[in-house]
Each structure stands twice: as structure tokens, then as C-alpha cells.
Amino acid sequence: xxxxxxxxxxxxxxxxxxxxxxxxxxxxxxxxxxxxxxxxxxxxxxxxxxxxxxxxxxxxxxxxxxxxxxxxxxxxxxxxxxxxxxx
Numbered sequence: 450x451x452x453x454x455x456x457x458x459x460x461x462x463x464x465x466x467x468x469x470x471x472x473x474x475x476x477x478x479x480x481x482x483x484x485x486x487x488x489x490x491x492x493x494x495x496x497x498x499x500x501x502x503x504x505x506x507x508x509x510x511x512x513x514x515x516x517x518x519x520x521x522x523x524x525x526x527x528x529x530x531x532x533x534x535x536x
Contacts, residue, residue, distance in 0.1 A: 461481060461483075462479040462480065462481060462507055463479065463480055463481075463482060463483065463484045463487060463524060463525050463526070464477070464478075464479050464524075464525035465477070465478055465479070465480060465487060465504065465522065465523070465524055465525070466521075466522070466523040466525075467512075467514055467519065467521070467522050467523075468519070468520035468521040468522075468523075469514065469518045469519065469520060470518045470519070470520045471518070472518075476512060476514065478504070478506040478507075478510070478512065479506060479507045480504060480505065480506050480507055481507045482505075484524050484525070484526060487504075487524050488524055490502065491522055494516060495516060499516055500515060500516060500517070501513050501514060501515050501516055502514055502516055502519075
């Protein structure tokens with residue numbers, strides 16, 4: 450079973466950080482998917498006993514992560530992209 454998270458909405462981004470067991474680095478990317486949809490997709494994959502979960506970032510890259518190696522998943526809050534300088 451494969452659960453996919455795909456970008457639907459333009460302009461809004463959620464940062465996702467995934468820790469993988471026995472790996473010194475974490476996977477970090479932004480997706481246009483809502484935080485609730487990401488959480489639901491990951492929960493569904495874990496509940497169903499899926500071997501991996503797939504993510505698509507806001508640039509169109511796809512990441513496939515084995516569920517057996519998940520140490521943690523941090524899902525940020527949804528933010529709109531800021532344009533220009535903030536004073």
C-alpha cells in the first residue's frame with residue numbers, strides 16, 4: 450500500500466522534517482499540502498501497515514520514506530509565502 454501526499458494549493462507551504470532511524474541527517478522540505486492532510490496521510494499509512502510513505506514537495510520532487518525507519522515526523526504550521534522585505 451502506498452500513501453501519497455501531493456501539492457494542491459499554490460502560495461501556502463508547510464515545512465516537514467522527517468527523522469530516519471540510524472541516520473545522522475533529517476529529511477527537510479516544504480509542501481503545498483495542508484498540515485492536516487499530511488498528518489492524515491502519515492497516520493493512514495502507519496495504521497494500514499504500509500511499507501513506505503511518499504511525499505511531494507512544493508518543487509515537484511518526490512520522497513519515499515520507509516515506515517519502519519521513521520524516528521519522527523515534524524509537521525509545521527501553514528504559512529503564506531511572504532513577498533518583499535519586512536521592516
